[in-house]
Amino acid sequence: MPEIEEVLPKYLQISGYIRDLIHRGELAPGAEVPSERELAASWKVARPTAAKALNTLRQQGLVESRRGSGTYVTDTRAPARMRESRRYGARYAEHESVTIVSAEIVAGPEEVTAALDLPHGAPVIARKRLVTTDSGIAEISTSWFPGEFATAAQLLLVTRRIPGGVAEYVERTTGAEVAYARERVGARLASAQERRLLGVARPAAVLVYHLTLHAADHTALQFDELVYPSGHWTFQQEYSLRA
Missing domain, CATH: 1.10.10.10 (Winged helix-like DNA-binding domain superfamily/Winged helix DNA-binding domain)
Structure with a gap:
């Protein structure tokens, strides 16, 4: 010991x-x-x-x-979709098209600054993406980072995909290493902006997935919010029930 x-x-x-x-x-x-x-x-x-x-x-x-x-x-293996594409923000399925619609520094919303352990209204980096399939927009995804990351990780403010994935890029440029993640899944009514982007009528229920990446000292490095409309299968997991 x-x-x-x-x-x-x-x-x-x-x-x-x-x-x-x-x-x-x-x-x-x-x-x-x-x-x-x-x-x-x-x-x-x-x-x-x-x-x-x-x-x-x-x-x-x-x-x-x-x-x-x-x-x-516990069995910490993520559902297949999260394990292959979401956990480190690097890959999407072959049938998905990804568009980064904005990458900017904004005043952090309360939920975001709380997740990142920052003062309410503190500057944060927001990268918003739309994921489209043959049937239309299947996901709105936003990644949030402390505003101070903008100095070392300047590509976070560019509206194009980052080779190797965003989280790996943040680790490489800031020196911060992801040690563990916290996931939450829930549902709520879509906001006006989400309804417009997803092309759904009011009111509309959406599935919301939150992922927070932490360093070993519990510092929050990244907070992701993924929003899915109804009618789209989002998570998939297969496991054995035998001992």
């Missing part, structure tokens, strides 16, 4: 160590994670510190607790 370092809080060092085991495959999906008591003993910390480390991993979606059983590694 590594020695505790003083650079990061102890609970972050513990959660980071376990996260690395998961990412390397040494703790596979379904594997049991050491308990609070075991972590406290092996790392020589108090139980609340061990509990906070496990809670950090839960918030990152890497582990889940089962009542009366323990804590286990």
